[in-house]
Amino acid sequence: MKKLLVAYLLFISVPQTWAQNKEECLQNLSIFAESAKVKNYETAYTPWKAVRDSCPDLNVAIYSYGEKILKDRIKKAADADKGAIAEDLIGLYDQWVLFFPTRKGKSKKGDILSKKAQAMLDYKTADLQTAYNTFDNAYQTDAKSFTNPKMLYNYFNSLYKLYKSNADGVTMELLFEKYEEISEKFELEQTNLAKRIDKILKKEEAGDPISSRELRNKKAFETNSKAFGVFASNLDAIIAKEATCENLIPLYERNFEANKGDAVWLKRAASRMDSKDCSDAPLFVTLVEALHQLDPSADSAYYLGLLKDKSGDENGALQYYEESIALETDNYKKAKILFKIATKFKNKGRKSKARSYARKALSFQPSMGRAYLLIANLYASSANDCGQTQFEKRAMYWLAAQMAEKAARVDASIKKVALKTAKSYTGRAPSKTDIFTEGNEGQVIKFNCWVGESITVPKL
Numbered sequence: 001m002k003k004l005l006v007a008y009l010l011f012i013s014v015p016q017t018w019a020q021n022k023e024e025c026l027q028n029l030s031i032f033a034e035s036a037k038v039k040n041y042e043t044a045y046t047p048w049k050a051v052r053d054s055c056p057d058l059n060v061a062i063y064s065y066g067e068k069i070l071k072d073r074i075k076k077a078a079d080a081d082k083g084a085i086a087e088d089l090i091g092l093y094d095q096w097v098l099f100f101p102t103r104k105g106k107s108k109k110g111d112i113l114s115k116k117a118q119a120m121l122d123y124k125t126a127d128l129q130t131a132y133n134t135f136d137n138a139y140q141t142d143a144k145s146f147t148n149p150k151m152l153y154n155y156f157n158s159l160y161k162l163y164k165s166n167a168d169g170v171t172m173e174l175l176f177e178k179y180e181e182i183s184e185k186f187e188l189e190q191t192n193l194a195k196r197i198d199k200i201l202k203k204e205e206a207g208d209p210i211s212s213r214e215l216r217n218k219k220a221f222e223t224n225s226k227a228f229g230v231f232a233s234n235l236d237a238i239i240a241k242e243a244t245c246e247n248l249i250p251l252y253e254r255n256f257e258a259n260k261g262d263a264v265w266l267k268r269a270a271s272r273m274d275s276k277d278c279s280d281a282p283l284f285v286t287l288v289e290a291l292h293q294l295d296p297s298a299d300s301a302y303y304l305g306l307l308k309d310k311s312g313d314e315n316g317a318l319q320y321y322e323e324s325i326a327l328e329t330d331n332y333k334k335a336k337i338l339f340k341i342a343t344k345f346k347n348k349g350r351k352s353k354a355r356s357y358a359r360k361a362l363s364f365q366p367s368m369g370r371a372y373l374l375i376a377n378l379y380a381s382s383a384n385d386c387g388q389t390q391f392e393k394r395a396m397y398w399l400a401a402q403m404a405e406k407a408a409r410v411d412a413s414i415k416k417v418a419l420k421t422a423k424s425y426t427g428r429a430p431s432k433t434d435i436f437t438e439g440n441e442g443q444v445i446k447f448n449c450w451v452g453e454s455i456t457v458p459k460l
Contacts, residue, residue, distance in 0.1 A: 369411025
């Protein structure tokens, strides 16, 4: 930080010197940028350092390429030298925020500061508390540009490690509050990606031409979606160790009076209890009633439906579920509610209703692979209930596999598990030997049970 302050004071006090060096800086900028573009970071270092030292506000490339240059030097340096270069990298992030805090008129502070915090962890330039504080500063300063899934995960993981080490001030309340905050951020970023993917999927479904740029974008969106899926699962795995009914119920009971007027707190508490199957507790009823009275919404209506479901009033539950869908104006949140309802019906064995709500969810979010997987599971679980012969019963697995394969196509975040599921179902379907024995390749099998679909026997 001292080096940064000195550099900044020199910069603002000697504008004439800077002006004289500007031409040389521009030449060096061009030189190091060309080398850095082809990843020749060693050659780029000397002209890059000259520009950084003399003209620190000349171009954002000083920092975007500088980050790569210094990381390359850390990787190749002797162990004794790595620490000093890592400290220089931390200083670079501070300069980046100072001279180029925005890009195209939008703040990038959250992005830059989260990179700084990640570097602290990667290169061990600071203790865990300092790294967490830096992540937290990034998020509180500019959550909008703090979008890297690995860094969002490490933001929470740092706090979790502090909690497990009994660090001062890191309570269970803070842990759950931060989890809800970051998991909502994951949800937001995943939704933003889904919206972009869905635009392209709709064009594909309609048979409209897809440009090469759209194909590249789709691949990038799917890669990011997969990363968010992985780190979101890791995030849930961490909190699962602490978010048990035994911990949640006394925690929320203790804090209810202080938060009964806070709709966000009530919504998060009800959501957490629902997801952890704590909804049988009397406290859940208290939370839901308080939430609906304070802020009648899609969420509160859904939870009231859940309570009706628990009491055995299926018609009353369905009424509240439909009210929840009607109250929600955001299509992607509507899809999420519909999927939750589909899951409830699936768990109760009401397969047709479950599929109906899953399809409704897909109408609002075509990239919701989980909905296709749910339908695939419904079909697979009906194999013994549909078809007249053993061959026809097993043919249901082809239909289930098709749904799982579609899940993989539309949703990169679950592609691996979807393909594994599809392979498992295909393995249970009739084999080539079975088809040869039956002599029915190319024939259409109609399932006259609740499924009401058909499948064509593959050709040998």
